Amino acid sequence: MGAIQGFEIRRSSAALRGGGTMLRQQPTVAKYIDTSICIGCKACEVACQEWNDLPLVKTEQVGTYQTMPSLAPNFWNLIQFREIDTGPHGFAWLLRKDQCMHCADPGCLAACPAPGAIVQYQNGIVDVDPEKCIGCGLCEPGCPFDVPRYTARDNKMAKCTLCVDRVTVGLEPACIKACPTGCLQFGDKSSLLALGAHRVKQLQDDGFASAAVYDPPGVGGTSVITVLKHGDHPEWYGLPKDPSVPTTVSLWKRVLHPIGFVAMAAAIFGAIGHFMAFGPKKPVDTAKDAGKEV
Amino acid sequence: MSELGIPGASQRRGPTVMDVARDREDVVVGDEIVRHKLSSRIIHWTVALFFVGALLTGMPIWSPVFGWMAYLFGGLSVCRWLHAWLGVAFSAATVVMFFFWLSDMRFDENDKKFSFIDYLKFSAAEDPNVGKYNAGQKLFFWSILFAMLLVLLTGIPLWWPKSFSWRLRQVCIVLHDVGFIYWFVAIVGHIYLGTAAEPGTFRSMTRGTVTRAWARLHHPKWFRDVTGGRG
Incomplete structure (x- = not known):
């Protein structure tokens, strides 16, 4: 998908000058993931494949409640499962939705040498334009979340677009639409941060003292914010503790x-x-x- | 004029300079001294061609400032593919060139006295013991070779991103760039010294020969060697 008409471009890879007009007011959007109420149903995985016209990939038995070992060029949304020894009081089954985090300061975009191949819209969505991608693979070293994957043909980078084509026309991303528990929400980042703070308070009252919202400042915050019961141990969820470019x-x-x-x-x-x-x-x-x- | 009436026939004694320069070097022919035989010149220009090609396809990937260079080859996607092959061709040609010139490029005792700063002052006082190549030229030869190895080895993981870890490729990008920056600076110096700065030098890579005066000034020991001291 190329750059979306009607969306201001905030930043573009390998750009000397240019970008958007900065006339439109497009507040930062975000995807909200509450890992504490994810049931691991994988509806979001299927919705993602379906909406983005990605072929249904053959799942791979990895010995846990996880569809695939990791993200793939044609598989942009993965519910990761981990069984973690949380200390003397027991263990936890942790589910986390893995996809592009849509960083405010995207390392992939910084590393990309192809003009316009990676763009960040004014609303915070980070998108790839395969027509401009030259398949060099340099975005991968730039990503602190191990998200970019490369297609078999010409090594083009592929990843979650935050359903920018849906968002443009006022719809929520496909994964959010499919979620049956309400663990996924979409909207203005500021209001979702408020929702996250409220949920963190509830979790703390329930005895998860270290519950927190994962919105890492090292990459300027992300447009995918994640509520973690064990907020002091993001690595238990497969998230880097203090990611940066x-x-x-x-x-x-x-x-x-x-x-x-x-x-x-x-x-x-x-x-x-x-x-x-x-x-x-x-x-x-x-x-x-x-x-x-x- | 000869007795036969053919203009210039009396001067025709044996082969011409161009005949000699085809397969021999370090020989005096008339007023000229053959410095680079034909095969040496061909390998030099082969290396140069692939180098410039790799440079022009690599620079638009290095920075969008040089993005216009990509259009010479049909766009950045073409450069990403062509750059790797030109790099391999350049490396292969450099290896051939290495064996062509290795014997002349060994450092000797006299090279230790070489000062690049003094050399660049272009003063009249020239070291009389400078042979076919001075220490600066030898250093350039070896540094280009080591930079070639560095840039080739770091280029391989960048060529096939899916076959190497991104941690390795991170390091490779930085080293690949360091090699490129060194090359760019070195090649500007090489071209400058071989053309504008030292007239009479460039023809040694085209016609293959230099004048006696040139040889006596720049490479006195080589001059004595090839002329048998009769200068």
């Missing part, structure tokens, strides 16, 4: 690029300056062809 991506884009440009310019202007200061080094023959310059 990897240092190598910053090193490469913010340090190596300026150094490279300066070095390239210095080489060219250095050569010109040297020529002016020291001139050409001409041989003048003194013996055979005396005085003749070459």
Whole structure:
């Protein structure tokens, strides 16, 4: 799917100038996931496949209540299951919906060298344009959540679009529509954060003292916010504790690029300056062809 | 004029410079000295062609500032594919070039005295012991070779992203860029010194020959060696 008409582009990969007009007011949207009431029914997985016209993939028995070992280029929404030893008082069965987190500061977009292949709309949705994707695979090192997957043909990146085609026309994403327990919600991020805070309070009252909303500040927050009963241990859910755009991506884009440009310019202007200061080094023959310059 | 009346016939003694330069070098022919035989020149320009190709297909991927270069090849998707193959071709050609010139590129005792800063001052005082290549040229040769190995090895995981872990590829991107930046700077210096800065040099890579005066100025020991000291 290409960039969506009617949506302002906030940021675009490998862009020198440009982007949207910033005229439209499009508040940041979010997907809200309450892991505490997910029953692992996989309705969201099926809805995702169906809406996005993805082929029904053959499931893989991994020995748990999980459909597939991990996300795939044609499988953008996975309910992950983990059995965790929570300490002396027992264990927990943790279900978490895994998909693109739609970071406010997307590492994939920062790492992408193809202009416009990864865009972030004004409403926070991070989308891929396969027509512009060159299949280099550089977005993967940029992602702290291990989301990008590559197609068999031309290595194009594929991931959850937050159903941007539905959102444009005022519908909620397909996974949200299919969820039977209300554990998935969609709307303005600010109101869903308020809902999350309310739910966290309930969980704390129920004895889950460390319950929290996962909205990691290291990537500027995400447009997929997750309520965790064990908020002090996001890694129990397969979420990184303090994700950020990897240092190598910053090193490469913010340090190596300026150094490279300066070095390239210095080489060219250095050569010109040297020529002016020291001139050409001409041989003048003194013996055979005396005085003749070459 | 010869007795036969053919213009220039009297000067025709044996093969011409171009005949000699086809398969021999370090020989004096008339006023010229053959510096690079034909095969050396061909391998040099083969390396140069693939290098420029890889540069022009790689730079638009490196930064959108150079995005216009991608259009020379049919777009960024073509560059992503072509860049890898040009890189392999460049590396292969560089290996061939390496064996062509290896024997001339070994450092000797005299090279230790070489100062790049002093060299760039273009002063008249030239070290009389500089042979066919000075220490700067030898250093350029070796550094280009090591940069080639670095950029080739880091390029392989970037070529096949699905076959290598992203942690490895993260490191490869940074090192690939370091190699590229070094190359760019080095090649600007190489082209400058081989053309505008030192007139009479470029023809050694086209016609294959240099003048006696050029050889005496830039490579005095080589000049003595090839002329047998008769200069």
